[in-house]
Each structure stands twice: as C-alpha cells, then as structure tokens.
Amino acid sequence: MSLQRKVTLDFRNRRKVTLALFFIMSLILIWGAIDLQINEPVDLKKRADSRSLRIKEIPTDRGIIFDKNKDPLAVSVPHYALEVDPRKLINNEEYQNRIATILDWDPEKLQKMISAKKHRKGIPLTRKLTTEQKKALSDLGIDGVYFTEYSKRHYPTANVTAHLIGFTDRDDRGQEGIEKLYDTTLQGVVGERRVLQDARRQVVKSLQIIKPVEPGKDLYLTIHAGVQYAAYRALEKAVIKNQASSGSVVVMNPNNGNILALTNYPSFNPNISSEKQAHLYRNRAVTDKFEPGSTLKPFTIAMALEGGVYAPDSIVDTSPGVIKIGRNKVRDAKDYGVLNLTGILRHSSNVGSTKLAFDHSPKAMWKILWAVGFGEKTGLKLNGEARGDLTSHVKWHPFDHATHSFGYGMTVTAVQLARAYSVIANGGWLVSLGVVRGGAIFPKVRAIKESTARSVLDMLAVAVNEGTGKNARVQGFNVAGKTGTARKLLDGEYTSKAHMALFAGIIPADAPELVSIVVIDEPRGEHYTGGQVAAPVFSEIMNEATRLLNIEPGTSGSQAVIENFATISSPLGSAF
Amino acid sequence: MKMNFFVLFLAISVFASALALVTKREETRNFSKQLEKLESERRAVKQDWAKLILRQSNLASHSRVEQVARDALGMKLPEAKTVVSTK
Secondary structure (H helix, E strand, C coil): CHHHHHHHHHHHHHHHHHHHHHHHHHHHHHHHHHHHHHHCHHHHHHHHHHHHEEEEEECCCCCCEECCCCCEEEEEEEEEEEEECHHHHCCCHHHHHHHHHHHCCCHHHHHHHHHHCCCCCCEEEEEEECHHHHHHHHHHCCCCEEEEEEEEEECCCHHHCHHHHCCECCCCCECCHHHHHCHHHHHCECEEEEEEECCCCCEEEEEEEEECCECCCCEEECCCHHHHHHHHHHHHHHHHHCCCCEEEEEEECCCCCEEEEEEEECCCCCCCHHHCCHHHHCCHHHHCCECCHHHHHHHHHHHHHHHCCCCCCCEEECCCCEEEECCEEEECCCCCCEEEHHHHHHHCCHHHHHHHHHCCCHHHHHHHHHHCCCCCCCCCCCCCCCCCECCCHHHCCHHHHHHHHCCCCCEECHHHHHHHHHHHHCCCEECCCECECCCCCCCCEECCCHHHHHHHHHHHHHHHHCCCCHHHCCCCCCCEEEEEEEEEEECCEEEEEEEEEEEEEEECCCCCCEEEEEEEECCCCCCCCHHHHHHHHHHHHHHHHHHHCCCCCCCCHHHHHHHHHHHHHHHHHHHC | CHHHHHHHHHHHHHHHHHHHHHHHHHHHHHHHHHHHHHHHHHHHHHHHHHHHHHHHHHHCCHHHHHHHHHHHCCCCCCCHHHCCCCC
C-alpha cells in the first residue's frame, strides 16, 4: 500500500516539473515573438522588403516626326547592346566560340577580351546587334549574356532636312533643331512601377504602377518632304556649279505662314556620327544675317504707295544715274532716265529708290521695314534665330536713309525676307511663321494696304517677265519676284569680290500660293548676280513644287494681271 | 438577445469587408498586370510600325525613286513644251 502511494506521488511531481518546463519554454517563445514583433519589426521588415521590392522604369519611345503628308522625317527604332559577364564565360570556350560566330567576330578576339577582363562583372561587346543576332543569342540560353535595349534615331531624309530636324544624342535627347525645340513633347514621360523580384533579379510580380507612362507624342510638321527635296537638290546643284560657299532656300505659304521647305547647303547626314561636325550644324536660313540689297526695293515702293503721294504710274527721274549724298554717291548700273515705279523695280534702280526714300521721312522708311517684320523674330522659335539689324531711324544719317531704301545698312535672315514677301503676296498681312502643325497661332496683323500689296505684286511680276528676274520664270505660271546682288562687307568695306546672290519670288502672281527665297553666298564662278545664280534655282524648285502641290497653272487671274501691266506701263511705254 | 444580433451583424460585416478587400486587391493586381501587358504590347506594336515606316520611307525616298526611274527604268522629266495642261 505504502509503495503504491509513493509511486503516485513521484508521478505527480514529475508531471508538475514537465508542465512547468513546457510553460517556461512557451513563455520564452512568446517573448521571442513579442520581441520580434514589437522591439525590432521595422528593421526586419525593411530588410525583407529590400530583397524583393524594387521600383522599375516603364520605358517609352521617342515620338516620330512627320512631314505634312505623314512621311517620316525622324523615327526611333529599338536596338540592342550586348554585354557579357567574363566570370561566367571564362571557362567555357564552346560558348565563347558560339557567341563569336553569331557576332561574326574572330573567336580569338573575343577570348582575348574575356580573359583580359576576367574579373569584371560585365564587359560591353557591341551596340549594334541585329534582331537576328539578338534572337540567336537569346536562343543559346547562356547565363552571363545580357542585352540592354536602347533607342536609336533614324533620319530617312538625311542631309535634306538635317538643319531643320536636328538630331539627338546617344540617350535620344534632342540636341539641335526641332528635336531640341520639341524635346519634351517627343520624349514623353518614363513610368515607374513597383515589382517583386527574386534573388536573381527576375521580376516575379508587378505590384503597383507608381507613375503612369506617357508615350512620346508624334510631331507633324508643315514641311512637304517632296518640296524640301526639290529645294535641296536644286540648291546643292547651284552651290556646286557656282562654286559658292553656301546657300539657303525657304519655301512658304504666304497665306498662313507655314514653312513648306527650309534647307541649307552644305549639309550633313545626321545618321552618320562622323558627319556631325559643329560647323555644319548651323541652320543658315534662320541664323545668318545678310544685307538684302535690291530684294528690299519692293518695300520702298510700298512705302511710296502707302504715303499717298505716289501712284503706280508716278514717274521719277533717275538721270544721270548717280546721286550725291554728302561725301557718298549712290549709283545705278547706267542712266535709266525717267522711270515709273514699276521701272524702278524692273531695272533695280538705286537712284530711283533713294529719290523715293528722300520724298518721305526716315520714319516712314523705318516704319514700313518694321511693319513687314524686319528687326524682329519670325515666330519660328528655332535655335539661334537671328533678329536682324534694323537701327532706329532717329540714328540715321541721310546716307543711311538712302541705303535702307535699296537694302544696305540693315541685315535680314532668309526667313525674315520670306515673311516680308508674304505680306506682298497675301494682300498686306504680316503672318507669324510656323513649322509645326497645330503650333501656336498668332493673329495676323495688317502691315500694308491691300491695294498697295496688289500693286507691288503686279510690279514684281513685270520684274520677272521683263526685268532682271527672267531666269526665275516657270513654264505655265505667272511669277512675281525680285533679284538681289548684295556686295559683302570685307574688313569694313564693301568689296566687289564677294557677293550674296538673292532671289525672292512669289508664285502664281495672280493668286499667290508660294513664296520662296533663294540665297547663294559668295558665288565664285562665271556668274555672281541674283538673276543669274539665284533666280534659276527658284525656277527649278517651283517647277517641281507647283506639280507636287497641285497648284494650277495660269488661272484667269493672270489675264487681269497682264492687262494691269499694260495700264501701268502705257504712259511710259518707251522706258521699257 | 438584441445585443447578440448586433454583434453577429458586426462580425459578419467585418468578415465581408475583409473578404472584399482581399478580392479588390487581387483585382487591382490583375488589372495592373493587364495594363502593363497591354502597354508593352502597344510599345512593341509601335516599334514594329516605326521599323516598317522607316523601311517604307527608305524604299520610297525621293532620291531612290528618282535614281530607279532614271537608271533602271530610263525615265526622264518631260520637257516643258511637251506638257499640256487640261482643265
């Protein structure tokens, strides 16, 4: 009996001890859990998350630049760069050889590269992987071969649009031209998303979009690739033929200010990095200032007509072909005698222009030049656009007053000249120039009276048909325009050795749809005048442009214009 | 008794809203996954398109057309006097 009792007591104690032990162990575990949960949860949570949570970029492509007919001018296409991890490939000659074969490389070259940098994490092999090569390499399924996608810009029209479109850098950021001007629009916004990654940095799960991606927007220009090409080709031919140093052409629609072609020569190919030389970047049509010479005379005529003293058939005596102003002289090529206003344009008489200017105040002269947009930017907003020089009439000496009437003593850009001729072409409105469709629209401003614009336009048609601009004629069309041959300044003096050959034209003269400026800088060939060097370029471009733009030749309006010529010229028929 | 019903109602509501939260979260994930997939598809399609229009414009470039017309087909621009315009 006593033995049984003892045994029971022993068991009871053992049970108590065991339960106590269990209780203590559970307490330790619970404390451990509480400790982890309360005392250092932030640190642990952070460590866990950092291993798996990542923010990844959502890439986007740069928008495409199109011309007005949706022909591409700049397109981004994805390319792949290849990188290998030497540490993973160093001991595998077979893989090295396969990679070399796919890349069309000498296997030894690759082996040398890998063994030379065997401790590096990664070495870039090439940035020019074709789609086929990339596929073949990924099909190999080798560890240690990585691809990086990058975007490369292509310019199908190459040299033809190089100055206008510009180009991007390695990271697809705009550096010049439209690419730079509209960089933000074209670029878009790279998105961000939160993802779960495993230890091998593979995305396991996409958790959340933090910043939505905004794809780069496409841009539509007002440029017509066909007209642009015609302009570039004609310009290139003329610059080479006349051994000129450079040239620019602007073609625009005078009625809305849209630029249809804007090109310069020499140019560069933006697709070839070695051709991208800084001295070739300059968009001369926008950045280069020059004295407009005789191409300015139509505005002197416009001033005379606006003043109300002169009518189209008013006469001016230019004899004896020279006029003295202080110590300076203004000369004509010869004594043209008595001329009407049309005659002044037709013969490009400096004396006639001077006399017209002197019959008006310097302020009137300055006012007309300012009204047609000289001395201010055109609204194009292109990089480095020059304002041109138009000093205040208050500072003019009488000789300055005279020189402004035939385009010296002030400077303009090709686009400014195009804008000014648009005023004559569109019935007297000053329009803002634009090169991007749907860009900011500025209200047009009346610069001169409609009747003045019409009269000057008619006179310019005579200047082409019978005067210095004969080479600018286009079969089937009535062309209005003015030539210019400006002497260049060399060491502060006008030289007879360096000229600017200019032509400013409007087509069709009866209902203008295009205005074009041709500038040829320093022709050193047989010819150097605007009529011989620049006017034929206009003719060649317009021959193509009118066909490409479906502009109808010779409308009924041309008859009216011709009759009009008759009335203008009849009183002084003998002068022609 | 009334109190018990109220507690039960609250318990059910808590349970239901917990379930709804989980479902919605899953739905959001699925949708963002779908969005991501569609966006990358859009990008791939646009890239393909870019490649194609680039190729097209290379083939149809004015200089190439002119060269083929002149050299391969022996074509030339008609002279001005041979052109008749009709209205």
